[in-house]
Amino acid sequence: MQDKKRARQVSGKTQRFWKKHRKLEKFAYLLPSITIFCVFMVWPIVYNMYLSTMEWNMVSPVKKFVGFDNYKNVFSDPGFLKALGNTGLYVLLMMLFCFVAPYFYSYVMGKLITRGAKVYRALMFFPSLLSLAVAAIVFMWLFNSVSGPVAEIFELFGHESPHWFTSSGYVIVALSIATGWRSFGYNLIVFLGAIVEVPIELIEAAKLEKASNWKIFWRIVFPLTSPTALYVFIITFVMGLQYVFTPIQMITKGGPNMASTNLVYLIYQYSFQFFQTGRAAAVAIISLVIFLLVLLLQNRLNKRVHYEN
Amino acid sequence: MSTIDIEFKNVSKSYDGKNDIIKGIDLLIPSGQRTILLGPSGCGKTTLLRMISGLETITGGELWMGGEVVNRLEPGDRNVAMVFQNYALYPHMTVEKNILFGMEIAKIAKEERERRLVQALDMFGLTDYRGCYPKELSGGQRQRVALCRALVKRAPYFLLDEPLSNLDAQLRTMARAELVRMHRVYLPTFIYVTHDQVEAMTIGEKIVVLNEGKIQQYDSPDVIYNQPKNVFVAKFIGAPxxxxxxxxxxxxxxxxxxxxxxxxxxxxxxxxxxxxxxxxxxxxxxxxxxxxxxxxxxxxxxxxxxxxxxxxxxxxxxxxxxxxxxxxxxxxxxxxxxxxxxxxxxxxxxxxxxxxxxxxxxx
Known part of the structure; x- marks a missing residue:
């Protein structure tokens, strides 16, 4: 009895405390999220900014402040410019393989064909179950310029296979195909989910107006699936920056002569191979700015997207 | 026979190749008339309508429209306008854009498009809603937009698939009168699917009563009511x-x-x-x-x-x-x-x- 009373008194006390400090209560609820957000997002960025103004090799106890020297060095480094250009190429190719292609493919599968859609869907999704490392090895053998099946096909037509992984230009295409193959199916499923949501009557109504499949896509399916398209567009962009890292690391290590490197791989090399931590941090910050620009673009596009609700 | 009549000659439809859901329909729909396809759900009335529009394939027999067999003609080449049960308005387009869509694809001259648009909006009292999106409209307004969209096509065939079933009773009575008025103005061949006998009796000049993929009776509303051809028609028409x-x-x-x-x-x-x-x-x-x-x-x-x-x-x-x-x-x-x-x-x-x-x- 006494205990209960005391308990009530205590709870009364705490209630009064929280009533007095309403703002504190809100903060208490937010605390776990804020902690995680700060520790894993804000702090690394801030620390990275700090590192980008230092000269340090990750082991030395002394860091030397160099101001913007790291940035200056990065921009005058032909390797960085090469990586920046390559990243643009990767993004472009990934857009082709993992945004444009699955978009049209899902339209065909979802609305134009009546048979076998389920089988295609399963087959197309299958590569997404594999890890990127596996995809890299598979394509390393497929594109082997001496004995790979692709080389054999070239031979069949009397041509010599290009040296996919050792000639610049081809290497980006080959690595993009490997990454694209692995990620195509996932994007396809996402697109398909949006496209089957487009009511069939809308397409039928357009067909009665003699609208071509192409027009139906552009004037009806595309606007109605644009929220999904925007999402896939963004993740494909990120793929172009990030996902290609695995095949680069597995197959070419950025070579030949930096022909296949990209920003993310360059950061990795600077920091963990050359131990130029400051420079790596500077490239990371530049990459971050590029990401931010894309996010701004997304915001702009978002205003033009048709959301059903 | 006028060339724009529609004629079914022993038309059948099967989805699995075994069971016919439309069983050898012979039917002549004269032009300029309001014909109702009436029957309980699953009787094949919507399938018949969709066959005319070309959205449904025909697995047996011949369908004649405008003096030719159209079994293999694409929907866009059949010159039909259709109003769907759920209206099928494009949600991302305004009323105006919805109505203009077909005419833009048909590459009709801009002045003519505008003329038809204004006229149709006026006819259905939608002029003030030109710039609205479908989601901002009431059910009755949406239904009228769908009618406008079909009307501006000036097609000789006007197909309606239970266009009033999503409206409340009061609106439905008004819409029925509106449909008949519209038909009197433009006089297309009007083919109207419904399971509602009151709609059929009030709108129809001729009613086709269907059950289990077969025509039970095809006659004027009066005859159907007063001289039903068989027990099914007798029981289906009239309440109680x-x-x-x-x-x-x-x-x-x-x-x-x-x-x-x-x-x-x-x-x-x-x-x-x-x-x-x-x-x-x-x-x-x-x-x-x-x-x-x-x-x-x-x-x-x-x-x-x-x-x-x-x-x-x-x-x-x-x-x-x-x-x-x-x-x-x-x-x-x-x-x-x-x-x-x-x-x-x-x-x-x-x-x-x-x-x-x-x-x-x-x-």
């Missing part, structure tokens, strides 16, 4: 439904639920040598009296429908329906007086009508 009971023919008498009545002379020839028939009578031709003027019946229940009363009663243990005015007072036991001239006699086996005496006014 027609009373249908097995009856025996005994000499010159008809025996229905233990009640014996002499067969009117004009009917004897129609009934012929049959000894068993199905007897039908509409509830409005059944009268209940307080005075013992006929067989005694027990009142089962009474439904007040506002404008009339539906009365269910038991005649020798069998339920019959009658209708009467709202002032009609019932008591537990009443006496039956049927308008025997208004009866319907169907063959017991085929359920087909045996016919009606000549020259009789069935209304």
């Amino acid at each position: 439904s027609m009373n249908i009971e097995d009856a025996a023919v005994d000499g010159f008498d008809l025996v229905v639920s233990g009640t014996r009545v002499p067969i009117p002379a004009a009917w004897r020839e129609k009934i012929g040598g049959r000894t068993k028939v199905k007897f039908g009578i509409r509830p409005e031709h059944v009268e209940l009296m307080k005075e013992p003027a006929g067989p005694q019946v027990q009142i089962h229940y009474v439904e007040n429908q506002g404008d009339k009363k539906s009365i269910a009663f038991l005649l020798d243990g069998v339920i019959f329906m009658a209708t009467a005015g709202t002032h009609f007072e019932t008591q537990d036991t009443m006496y039956l007086k049927m308008d025997w001239d208004k009866m319907h006699i169907f063959d017991a086996d085929t359920t087909e009508n045996v016919g009606y005496p000549e020259g009789e006014d069935r209304k």
Whole structure:
């Protein structure tokens, strides 16, 4: 009895405390999220900014402040410019393989064909179950310029296979195909989910107006699936920056002569191979700015997207 | 035959190659007329309509439109306008864009597009809603936008797939009148699918009653109501439904639920040598009296429908329906007086009508 009373008194006390400090209560609820957000997002960025103004090799106890020297060095480094250009190429190719292609493919599968859609869907999704490392090895053998099946096909037509992984230009295409193959199916499923949501009557109504499949896509399916398209567009962009890292690391290590490197791989090399931590941090910050620009673009596009609700 | 008539010649449809859901339809739909395809759900009425539009393939027989076989003609080449049950308005386009869409694809001149648009919006009182999106409109307004969109196409065939089923009762009555008015102005061939017999009777000039993929009767609303061809049509049209009971023919008498009545002379020839028939009578031709003027019946229940009363009663243990005015007072036991001239006699086996005496006014 006494205990209960005391308990009530205590709870009364705490209630009064929280009533007095309403703002504190809100903060208490937010605390776990804020902690995680700060520790894993804000702090690394801030620390990275700090590192980008230092000269340090990750082991030395002394860091030397160099101001913007790291940035200056990065921009005058032909390797960085090469990586920046390559990243643009990767993004472009990934857009082709993992945004444009699955978009049209899902339209065909979802609305134009009546048979076998389920089988295609399963087959197309299958590569997404594999890890990127596996995809890299598979394509390393497929594109082997001496004995790979692709080389054999070239031979069949009397041509010599290009040296996919050792000639610049081809290497980006080959690595993009490997990454694209692995990620195509996932994007396809996402697109398909949006496209089957487009009511069939809308397409039928357009067909009665003699609208071509192409027009139906552009004037009806595309606007109605644009929220999904925007999402896939963004993740494909990120793929172009990030996902290609695995095949680069597995197959070419950025070579030949930096022909296949990209920003993310360059950061990795600077920091963990050359131990130029400051420079790596500077490239990371530049990459971050590029990401931010894309996010701004997304915001702009978002205003033009048709959301059903 | 006018060249823009629609004709079904032994048309059938099967999804699995085994069971026909449309079973050999022969049907001539003359141009410029409001034809209703009426039947319960699953009877194939929407399938027939979609065959005309080209959105549904035909697996047997021939469909003629405008003097040619159109079985393999693409929907866009058939020159049909269609109103869908859920209106199928493009949600990302304004009212104006929705209506213009088809005309833009058909590359109709800009001034002409605008002229038709303004005219259609005006006709349906939508002028103020030109810039609205479908989600900002009420059900009735959406339905009218769908009509506008179909109307501006100026197609000779106008197909409507239960266009009023998503409207409330009051709007529906208004929309029915609007549809008829629209038809009178433009006079396209109007093919209208519904399961609502009131809609069919009020809108239709001709009604095709369908059941289980077959045409049950094809005639004017009057004939369908007053001279239903078989038991299905008799029961499907009219509310409350027609009373249908097995009856025996005994000499010159008809025996229905233990009640014996002499067969009117004009009917004897129609009934012929049959000894068993199905007897039908509409509830409005059944009268209940307080005075013992006929067989005694027990009142089962009474439904007040506002404008009339539906009365269910038991005649020798069998339920019959009658209708009467709202002032009609019932008591537990009443006496039956049927308008025997208004009866319907169907063959017991085929359920087909045996016919009606000549020259009789069935209304």
